[in-house]
Amino acid sequence: MIESAAIRYFREVTEAGSIKQAAATLRIAPSAISRQIQAIEEELSVKLFERNARGMVLTDAGRLVYRYAVDNRSLLDGIRARVQEFETMxxxxxxxxxxxxxxxxxxxxxxxxxxxxxxxxxxxxxxxxxxxxxxxxxxxxxxxxxxxxxxxxxxxxxxxxxxQSLCLIVAPTHPLATRESCTVKELAGLRVVVPDPSFGIRQEVDRACATAKIRLEICSETNSLAFAQMLAWRTDLATFLPRNTAMPAIEAGRIVAVPLRDPRLEATxxxxxxxxxxxxxxxxxxxxxxxxxxxxxxxx
The missing domain is CATH 3.40.190.10 (Periplasmic binding protein-like II)
Structure with a gap:
């Protein structure tokens, strides 16, 4: 395909030891191979083979061309493999x-x-x-x-x-919505909807509250962050989410994300x-x- 017929024929003759055997392998006429090898010899102005009782033997120049042919084939095989891998990808x-x-x-x-x-x-x-x-x-x-x-x-x-730092998520009308930030201690007694304990968010919030020695008033627990976000939007309950997670609703003006000043929650x-x-x-x-x-x- 990319490899020239002349180089391919030359390599086959070298490895087979004769034009006749190479022609049988390639399933083409011996004269076609002879013409291609002659074309290389004329282009390089060198003789590639010596004929003797053992068949066709490479000259010094022929060995250089054969090394090129082998290297060229290896390079093409590598390119073919990379192309196939690209298609697989x-x-x-x-x-x-x-x-x-x-x-x-x-x-x-x-x-x-x-x-x-x-x-x-x-x-x-x-x-x-x-x-x-x-x-x-x-x-x-x-x-x-x-x-x-x-x-x-x-x-x-x-x-x-x-x-994915955790933020306090509240409706725009919530008393905390205008705060630039909050500490965990300031959330003591806050009415919230929280993810169930299988969520990493809940685990981090529970640890932060335990460290700050405060309790939240958990009014609802859910296995859906979308549901928790919806309740925060439509009620006075707050919840906890990364800003990135809540961004579509924030951009729509339905909720506000208040940063939490807490080393644990900022590092999530x-x-x-x-x-x-x-x-x-x-x-x-x-x-x-x-x-x-x-x-x-x-x-x-």
Whole structure:
């Protein structure tokens, strides 16, 4: 294909030891091979073969040309493999498990762009609590996982981390909506709707409250961040979410995100994880690299 017929014929004659045997291998007339070899000799002004009782033997110049032919074939094989891998990367199925907080903004935007750029890649997305995401990745049931906080298992490797500081989420009419920030101590007795304990967000909020020695008035508990956000919008209840998660509703003016001045809650993050022993496809590796790049750019 990319390799010239003359070089291919020359290499076959060298390896077969005669034009007749090379012609049989290539299934072409010996005269066609002879003409191509003669064309190389005329172009280089050298003799490539000596004929003797053992067949056709390379001259010194012929050995140089043969080395080039072999190197050229290896280079072409490498290019062919890379091209095939590139095509494989553009097609395939990826299984991704994620915490709900990544869906509404970060992950939805990423998947929309991925679908436009790589229509042959199908992504199956499963939404779970952070602990369940880690478990399903650890059971080798999905390719990649997005967990809240650090990887909770030793058999998982962290591919990337992205800061997702928790904010207090309230309606624009809430008494705290105009605050530039709040400390956890200032939230004592606050009426809230919170995710259930399977969520990393809930675990971090509970730890921060315990450290500050305060109690929240938990009026509702849910396994849906979207539902918690909706209650914060339509009632006097507050909730806790990363700003990125709530951004569509913030931009629509339905809710307000108040930063929380707390070292633990300011340092919360989302981590992209993979089972250390899992062998992933080229397309999955590409998607993972794109996710890593997107998470890195979000940090900067």
């Amino acid at each position: 553009r097609r395939g199925q990826i299984k991704l498990a994620t915490v709900e907080g990544m869906l509404s903004n970060f992950l939805s935007n990423f998947l929309i762009e991925l679908s436009a750029d790589y229509p042959g890649i199908f992504v199956s997305t499963t939404v779970l609590g952070s602990r369940a995401v880690a478990e399903i990745v650890g059971r080798n049931e999905v390719d990649l996982g997005l967990v809240f906080g650090r990887a909770p298992r030793r058999d998982l490797i962290e591919l990337a981390r992205m800061r 993050q989302v981590t992209l994880v993979q089972l250390a022993s899992r062998t992933i496809s080229p397309s999955c590796r590409m998607v993972a690299d794109l996710l890593v790049a997107r998470m890195k750019s979000a940090r900067e």
